[in-house]
Amino acid sequence: MASILTNNSAMVALQTLKSINNDLSKTQSMISTGKEVASAKDNSAVWAISKVMESDVKGFKAISESLSLGESSVAVARNGAETVTDLLNDMKEKIVASQGENVDRTKLQADVDAITDQIASVVGAAQFNGLNMLSGTDSVNILSSLDRGSDGTVSSSNITVARQDLSTDAGVFGTGTDLAANVATTLGGNIAADGTGDAFSNGANVLGATVAGTVTIGETYNVQVAGETVSFTTTAATTANLAEGLTAALNTAGIEDITASFTGSVISISSTSKFDDVEVNTSGNGAATFALQANNVTAAVGTTASQTIGSRASEIAFSATAGVADGDGYRATIGGVNFDYVAGPGEIFEDVARGLKTVIDGAGVENISTNVKQDETTGAWVLQIDNDGAVQSLVEAGAAGGTATGGLVGLDKLDVTTDEGTEAALANIETYINTTIDAAADFGSSQGRIETQSDFISKLTDSLKSGIGALVDADLEETSARLQALQVQQQLGVQSLSIANQAPQTILSLFR
Template sequence: MSSILTNTSAMVALQTLKGINSDLSRVQSEISTGKSVGSAKDNSALWAISKVMESDVQGFKSISESLSLGESTIAVARQGAETVTDLLTEIKGKIVAAQEENVDRGKIQTDIDALTSQIGSVVGAAQFNGLNLLKGTEGVDILASLDRQESGQVTASNIAVARQDLSADAGVYGTGTALSANSVASAGPIANTGNTQSITFANTADSSSDTFDITVAGSTLSFVGADFGAVTEEVAIDQIAGAINALGLEGVSASRTGSDLVLTSTRAFEDVDVTFSGTGVTDDTVSIAERAENVTFSQVSQVNEGDGYRVTVGSTVATYIAGQGETFEDVANGLKAAIDSADVDGLTTLVTTDANGAQVLKIDNDSATSITTFTAVGAAGGEASGGLFGLDGIDVSTNAGADAALANVEVLIQNSIDAAAEFGTAQGRIEIQAEFIGKLTDSLKTGIGTLVDADMEEASARLQALQVQQQLGVQALSIANQAPQSILSLFR
C-alpha cells in the first residue's frame, strides 16, 4: 500500500542519515581533539579513571619540582660540609707542625684562628633559599611521592634529611630530668702523685741461695742473692731498686720502704704490670693502676637530643649537650674538648672504652697540687652543642695544648666527614627518586593516552567511510522523498 501521509522509506532513510551524521560528528571530534573520550558522556568510566590519573600527573609534576629544590639544598649543604672537612684537614696540618718544639707556635695559632673563622663563614653561608642544613638539629622532610591506595586514599611520603650541625656553638644546659646516674665519676681527688705497689721480701732475701725475677712493664731483671754479697736486706733492696730505675722506664720508679720494694707509676692512662717470682719472694703479679681518674658513662642508657652532661674539675666546669642521634662516645669527646679548651695547667684527658664496653673519659693531673673537686652530673632538656664544639678552643701555644688539639681535631674531622657522607647519601636518594618520578609520570601519561586518545589511523579511515555513507544517505533520502510523486501518475 502506498500512502502520501506516511513515507516509511523516507523515515528509514532519515534515521540512517542521522546515525551517519552522528558518527561523522564523533569522528570529526576525535580528529580535531585527538581524544576518543573527550567528556564523561563519551565513556564515563574511562573518563573518570583518566581524570584521576591526570590529577596524579599534576601532583607528580609538583613533586618533581620539590625534589629539584631539595636536591639543590642538599647539594649546597654537602659542598659546605666537604669544604669544612678540607679546612679542618688544613688545621690538622698546622697542629701537627705545632708538635715540634722549635717552631713559632704563635704564628701557627694565628693561621688556625683564620681557618676557624673561615669555617664559621662557610657554615653560615651554606644555605639555599634560606634553608641551612649545617645549623641546628631539626630534620627536614622533602616531598618525594604520592601514594594512592586501592581505596582511593592518597597519602604523601617524604624523604627525611637530618640536619648536620657543623657550628661550634656551646649549647644550653637543661634543667629537665636528672641524668647523673648515666655519668659516674670515680672517687677523687685527682691526685698529682703516682700510684704504688710494694713487694715484701723474706728475711733471707740476702741469702746466696735466693734467685728471683722481677718484670716491670715488660722489662725483666734477674737477681741472684750471692750477687749482693754480705749486705743487709735493706741494702739489697736498694740495689734492686737502683737496677729497676736504671731501666729508664717512663713514669716508673722504684724505692725502698723498710723491707719492702716500692714501685711507683705516674703514667696517666696506662696500668703497669709487675711480676715477681723465685725464692725469697712470693710469686705474684700485681698491677699499678693508672694515675688518671675516670668518668664512666652508661652502657645501657640512650642519649637523647638535649641531654647535657657536666664535669667539674677543680674550678673548671666542662659542659656538653648532645645533639640528635649522638652517643655517649660523642658526649665523652665533647666533654674532653671542653676540658682541653679550659687549658688548665697540668690537666690532660683521654676518651677510651673499658673492658665492659662503656665509654670512659679519663682525666690526669700533672700539676703541682692535687685537685679535690671532681664530680659528674647530667640533665635533660637542653639545646644541643654544635658538631664542631671545641673548635674555637684549639690552642697550640703550649705543649699540652698542641697534644690535646691533635686528638680533638680528629673528632671534628670525623664529624664533618660523617656530615658530608650523610648529605651525599640523601642527595643520591633524591636523584634516584627524581628519576623514578619522571619515568612514573611518563608511564601515567602513556596510560591516560591508551584510555582516551583517538586512534588517528582508524579515525581517518572511518571519516572517509562515513563521508561516503553520508553521501549515499542523502541520495537515499532524496529517492525516498520522491516516492510520493509517483502516486500522482495514478491520477492522470
C-alpha cells in the same frame, strides 16, 4: 500502500543519515581533540579514572620539584661538609707541625685561627634558599612520594635528612630528667655516683712490693714494669739487699712515668702515668717472694706475682647499655667550673665522651688533660681527666632536655702555642675530622637516595601519562579510516534520502 502523508522510506533514510552524521561528528571531535574520551558523557567510568590519574600526575610534578629543591639543598650541605673536612685536614698539618720544638708556634697558631675562621664562613654560607643543614639539629623532611591506597585514600611520604651541626655553639644544658641519678645511665668510674665529688690524685699511684723469705747471695730476681724487665743478682743474703738492688735497677732503666724507692724490705713503685694502667710482674730463681699490693688489694704471694697500678686520672664512665637521646646533657665540674656537652640526634656515648673532652680541652684549664678510652671488659666509654696541679674537686652530672652542642665545639679554642695545647689539639683534630667525614657521608647517602627517588618519580609520571593516554586517547589511524568511511556513508545517506523523498512524486501520475 502509497501515501503522501507518511514516507517510511524517507524516515528510515533520515534516521540513518542522522546516525551517520552523529558518528561523523564524534569522529571529527576525536580528530580535533585527539581524545576518544574527552568528557564524562563519552565514557563516565573511563573519564573518572583518567581524571584521578591526571591529578596524581600533577601531584608528582610538584613532588619532582620538591625533590629537585631537596637534592640541591643536600648537595650544598654535602659540599660544605666536604670542604670543612679538607680545611680540617689542612689544620691537622699545622697541628702536627706544632709538635716539634724548633718551630714558630705563634705563626702556626695564626694559620690555625685563619682556617677556623674559614670553616665558620663555609658553615654559615652553606645554605640553599635559606635552608642551612650544617647548623642546628632539626631534621628536614623532603616530599618524596604520593601514595594512593586501594580504598582511594591518599598519603604523602617524605625522605628525612638529618641536619649535621658543624657549628662551634656550646649548647644549653637542660633541666629535665637527672641522668646521673638514673640507674640505666649512671655515670660511674671512680667519680662519686651521688655527685658529691672526688679530688684528683695529682701525685703518683704507688704499688708496694714486700720482699719476704730466704735470700741467698748470687740469686737473680726480675721485676717487669710496663713491659720492660729489670734484673738484680743479690750480693748479700738479706731482703733489704734485694729491695735496694731492684729499686736501683728500676730507676736506672728510665721507664717513663715510673720511679721506685725502698724502705727496708719494701719496694715502692710509683706511677704518674695519666691514662694508662701499668702492669707489674715479679719472678726469680731464689726462694724469696714478693707480696704485691696495689689499690689496697694484696695479690697472691709466691715466686711469681702480678698486679696493676691504676692510671692516675679520674674517670667518668658512661653506661654500656643505655642509649643517648637528643638533648641529653653531661657535665663535668672541675674546681667549681662547669663543662657541658649536650648530645644531638643519633649520637652515642662515644660522641658524648669525645665531645665533653673537646669542651674541657678548649677551656685551656691549666694542668688539666683528658683522654677517651673504651673499657675492654664492659664496652663502656670512659672520659679520663687528669690534674697535674693543685688539688681540685671533680663532680659529674647529667640532665635531659637541653639544646645540642655544635659538632665542632672547641675548634675555635685550639691552642698550639703550648705543649699541653698541641697535645690536646692533635687528639681533638681527629674527632673533628671524623665528625665532618660522617656528616659528608650522611649527606652523600641522602643525596643518592633523593636522586634515585627523583629518577623513579620521573619514570612513574611517564608511565601514568602513558596509561592515561591508553584510556582516553584516540587511535588516529583508525579514526582517519573511519572518517573516510563515514563521509562515504554520509554521501550515500543523502542520496538515499533524496531518492526516498522523490517517491511521493510518483503519486501525481495517478491523478493525470
